Amino acid sequence: LHESQDLHFVFAAQGANDTLGNPALDTSVLEELMGNDFDLGALSKSLIATHEEEKVHTGPGGLRGLSDVGPPRQPKPSIGYRVVTDKGFNFSPVDEAFVCQKKNHFQITIHIQVWGSPKFVKTQVGLKPIEMFYLKAFGVKVEATNQIIAIEQSQADRSKMIFDPVKIDLLANQVTKVTLGRLHFSETTANNMRKKGKPNPDQRYFMLVVGLYAANQDQFYLLSAHVSEKIIVRASNPGQFENDSDALWQRGPVPESVVCHGRVGINTDAPDEALVVCGNVKVMGTVMHPSDSRAKQNIQEVNTDEQLKRITQMRIVEYDYKPEFASAMGINAAHQTGIIAQEVREVLPRAVREVGDVTCENGETLENFLMVDKDQIFMENVGAVKQLCKLTNNLEERIEELEIWNRKLARLKRLSSWKSSASEASSISNITSSQEPAQPPIASSPSGIDTTISSIQIMEIQQIIDHRYCSGSLQCGSGNYNYNIPVSKHTPTTVKFSLEINTTEPLIVFQCKFTLGNICFQRKREAKGMQSHGEGSQEMTQGYQHIWSLPVAPFFDSAYHFRVAAPDLADCSTDPYFAGIFFTDYFFYFYRHCA
Numbered sequence: 001l002h003e004s005q006d007l008h009f010v011f012a013a014q015g016a017n018d019t020l021g022n023p024a025l026d027t028s029v030l031e032e033l034m035g036n037d038f039d040l041g042a043l044s045k046s047l048i049a050t051h052e053e054e055k056v057h058t059g060p061g062g063l064r065g066l067s068d069v070g071p072p073r074q075p076k077p078s079i080g081y082r083v084v085t086d087k088g089f090n091f092s093p094v095d096e097a098f099v100c101q102k103k104n105h106f107q108i109t110i111h112i113q114v115w116g117s118p119k120f121v122k123t124q125v126g127l128k129p130i131e132m133f134y135l136k137a138f139g140v141k142v143e144a145t146n147q148i149i150a151i152e153q154s155q156a157d158r159s160k161m162i163f164d165p166v167k168i169d170l171l172a173n174q175v176t177k178v179t180l181g182r183l184h185f186s187e188t189t190a191n192n193m194r195k196k197g198k199p200n201p202d203q204r205y206f207m208l209v210v211g212l213y214a215a216n217q218d219q220f221y222l223l224s225a226h227v228s229e230k231i232i233v234r235a236s237n238p239g240q241f242e243n244d245s246d247a248l249w250q251r252g253p254v255p256e257s258v259v260c261h262g263r264v265g266i267n268t269d270a271p272d273e274a275l276v277v278c279g280n281v282k283v284m285g286t287v288m289h290p291s292d293s294r295a296k297q298n299i300q301e302v303n304t305d306e307q308l309k310r311i312t313q314m315r316i317v318e319y320d321y322k323p324e325f326a327s328a329m330g331i332n333a334a335h336q337t338g339i340i341a342q343e344v345r346e347v348l349p350r351a352v353r354e355v356g357d358v359t360c361e362n363g364e365t366l367e368n369f370l371m372v373d374k375d376q377i378f379m380e381n382v383g384a385v386k387q388l389c390k391l392t393n394n395l396e397e398r399i400e401e402l403e404i405w406n407r408k409l410a411r412l413k414r415l416s417s418w419k420s421s422a423s424e425a426s427s428i429s430n431i432t433s434s435q436e437p438a439q440p441p442i443a444s445s446p447s448g449i450d451t452t453i454s455s456i457q458i459m460e461i462q463q464i465i466d467h468r469y470c471s472g473s474l475q476c477g478s479g480n481y482n483y484n485i486p487v488s489k490h491t492p493t494t495v496k497f498s499l500e501i502n503t504t505e506p507l508i509v510f511q512c513k514f515t516l517g518n519i520c521f522q523r524k525r526e527a528k529g530m531q532s533h534g535e536g537s538q539e540m541t542q543g544y545q546h547i548w549s550l551p552v553a554p555f556f557d558s559a560y561h562f563r564v565a566a567p568d569l570a571d572c573s574t575d576p577y578f579a580g581i582f583f584t585d586y587f588f589y590f591y592r593h594c595a
Contacts, residue, residue, distance in 0.1 A: 079112065079113070079114050079115075079212075079223065079224055080111070080112065080113035080114075080175075081110075081111075081112055081212060081224040081226070082110070082111040082112075082226075083108055083109070083110050083111075083210045083226040084108065084109050084110075084111070085106060085107070085108050085109075085208075085228075086107040086108065086109055086179070086181075087106060087107045088100055088101075088104060088105060088106020088107060088183075089106060089231070090249075092232070094198075094199060095199050095203070095232060097205060097229070097230045097231065097232050098228075098229060098230070098231050098232070099231070099232045099233075099234060100185065100231055100232070100233050100234070101233075101234055101235075102184060102185055102187075102188050102233050102234065102235050103184075103235070104184075105154055105181065105182045105183055105184055106183050106184070107179065107180065107181040107182070107183065108137065108179070108180050108183070108208075108210060109177065109178070109179045109180075110135060110177070110178045110179075110180070110210060110212075111175055111176070111177055112168075112170060112175070112176045112178070112212060113173075113174065113175045113176070114170045114171075114172060114173070115172075115173055116172060116173070117172040118130060121214040121216065121221050121223070123221060128214075128216040128219070128221070129216060130214045130215070130216065131215050131216055131217070132167055132214075132215045133167070133168050133169070133170050133212065133213065133214055133215070133223075134165040134166065134167055134168070134212075134213045134214075134215055134220065135165060135166045135168055135178060135180070135210065135211070135212060135213070136165045136210070136211050136213060136220075137151050137163060137180060137183065137208065137209070137210045137211075138150060138151055138208075138209055139151065139185055139206045139207065139208055139209065139231075140206065140207050140209055140227075141204065141205075141206060141207075142204070142205040142206065142207055142230055143204060143205075145207075149185055149186060149187060149206055150162055150163070150186040151163040151183055151184070151185065151186065152183070152184045152185075152186050153182050153183055153184070154182040154184065160184060162186075163180075163183060165213070165220075166178065166180065185206065185233045187233070188233045188234060188235050189203070189204045189205060189206055189231075189232050189233045189234070190202075190203075190204040191203050191204055192232065192234050192235075203232065205230035205231060205232060206230070206231045206232075206233055207227050207228050207229070207230060207231065208227070208228040208231060209225055209226070209227050209228075210225065210226050211223075211224065211225035211226075212224045212225070263275070263276070264276070265278075266278065266279065267279050267329075267330045272355060272356065278328075278329045278330045279329070279330030279331070279332075280330070280331070280332060280333075289375070302383055304383040304384065304386045304387035304390070305387050307380045307383030307384050307387065308383070308384040308387040308388065310347050310348055310380055310384075311380055311381060311384040312384075313347045314339055314343070314344060314347060314348075314377070315339065315340065315343055316337065316338070316339060317337070317338070317339070317340065318335070318336070318337050319335075319336055319337075319338070320335050320336070321336065322360070323361075324360040324361045324362040324364065325358075325360045325361075325366075327360075327361045328358075328359065328360050328361040329358075339372065339377070341370035341371065341372050342370065344372055344377070345370070348376065348377070348380065350373075350376060351372055351373045351374075351376035351377055351380075352370055352371070352372055352373070353370070353371055353372075353373065354368045354369065354370060354371075355369050355370075355371050356368070356369065357369065408569065408582065449505055449507075449566040449569075450503075450504055450505055451503075451507060451564045451565060451566060451582070451583050451584040452503075452564070452584050453501050453502065453503055453564060453584075453586065454502045454503055454504050455500075455501075455502045456483075456499070456500065456501055456502075457499075457500050458485075458497050458498065458499060458500075459497075459498040459499075459500050459547070460495060460497060460498060461491075461497075463485075465483055465485060465588075469483040469484055469485055470482065470483060470484075471483065471484050471589070474587075478579075478580050479579030479580025479581070479583075479584050479585060480579055480580075480584075480585050480587075481584070481585070481586045481587065482587045482589070483586070483587065483588050483589065484589050484591070485588060485589065485590050485591075486590075486591060486592065487552060487553065487590055487591065487592035488592070489592055489593040489594065491553050491592065492553065493520055493553045493554040493594075494553065494554075495553045496549050496550065496551050496552075496553065497549075497550045497551075497552050497553070497590075498547055498548070498549055498550075499547070499548045499549075499550055499560075499588070500545065500546070500547050501545075501546040501547075501548070501562070501564075501586075502544060502545055502546075503544055503546070503564065504544075505544075505566075506542070506543055506544060506567075507542070507543075507544075507564050507565065507566060507567075508540055508541070508542045508564070508565050508566070508567055508571075509540060509541050509542075509546040509548075509562055509563070509564050510539070510540045510562065510563040510564075510565065510571055510572050511539045511540070511548065511560065511561070511562055512561045512562065512563050512572035513560075513561040513572075514558070514559065514560045514561065515558065515559045516551075516555050516558045517555050517556050517557035517558055517559075518555065518556040518557070519554055519555055519556070520554055520555070520556065520594035542567075548560075548562075550590075552590040552592075553592075555590075555592075556591065556592060556593075556594065557589065557590065557591040557592075558589075558590050559587065559588065559589045559590075560587070560588045560590075561585065561586070561587050562585070562586045562587075562588070563583050563584070563585050563586075564583060564584045564585075564586065565582060565583035565584075566582065566583075569582040569583070570582040570583040
């Protein structure tokens, strides 16, 4: 109602027993508060709390009902008053009380709502105009409620001063929120020390009182107050008062650490794991997992192909949590992207676990609720990625090989009738060789590069190897040349032959294979330790002149396979089908009679 209507609401209050300089609460009022609706133990044991005043108290020295001084039937103004402790108190199951450390500050938040615009407070001596509203906080002893415990407040320089009442402005029909921080009790409770590890039977307790006052000149009138449960105020850390059998929380052996011997639940009263959190968790560091091989057994490689198949079967969906479930679990972001536990259980059962029944805010119960171990799914993803890398690498190798063959085939398309050309070149070579015995057969290559040898000789004895040494039973032309070369029986077995191979173009000569036969009997000792055969060694020379040192003298027989190829077109592993196209093979067979 507006002031123009000349209606002035008033609060009922106790007599003017208090002043700003003496924040003592009348004992009779405190006893009345404690004897009615201020049994705070029924609220919660997770935080110290207070009970909101809902009834109107009447009686001598107590809080009276609100009244008005205007026309009849006008509504009485009412007040909503709630106090919550934000920090600084922990409940001790052993002591069955809340514990506060004197050196640690606590914080309280007061919510006040006034309906209407009160102007006067009704006292035992009549109406008094309200000049300002104040909040006071102080402690009282449970065993002697008339003894006041002052509250101190830490300053910016870390010094402590007596907490002064706080002046507040109350807006009509709105909630006013006031937070009081950095508060300390000025003294500790008595008899805090344990008796044989158990709570002291003579333990003394405080209660915290937070009151709302109306001020008129130098008088203060109590309008509403909250009284807490019993509190133990200690000067030492909690670990000094707990023993191993009774306490869940203890001071740890590492400085600034706390140890809990049991399960911890946040926003839940039924933790079934070491830590259960209903709500979001923010981690600014790294979550570590045990992975030392010394702690593991039955270690086996995982089939990454199967992991890839399982991952491809998992469906990724977008969804919204039901409001009643999200509210009960403390989930802020209802819209999510993820997987469905029932579907994952069909593909990867070990990644899904039943955690019991879950009750939503509307009372609905989800029986055998399913949760997913995302670490298992992450490791499945790691295996799937490894398998994809294998497939990708194989494809890259195959593509590279196909590109090489594509370039080679492109050269073939520029040539025509390579077989007839090779045959023609072989015929010409046979005719020429009858007139010029020093020249071996020459064949043209469809790659555009001549891979045949222009001349061959054994340098130590100036012996030229030409078509006269071609094997009668084996091929000697068109990409394959076989030579049978006799070695004089008078050749010393200590001599090594230097085979000189000359080409008309800069080519590569690979020694693909060699075989050493029987050893002459008188040279067995010298030949002892020689390798009898070799294959795939891929020894090579490059250029126009190629000299190979061959130990043929100590043996009855020996054979050597050389492959002459253009650079980057072939090597010893190339398919023999391409002989005469990308390379030419030469086989030399040496034999002798030992003297």
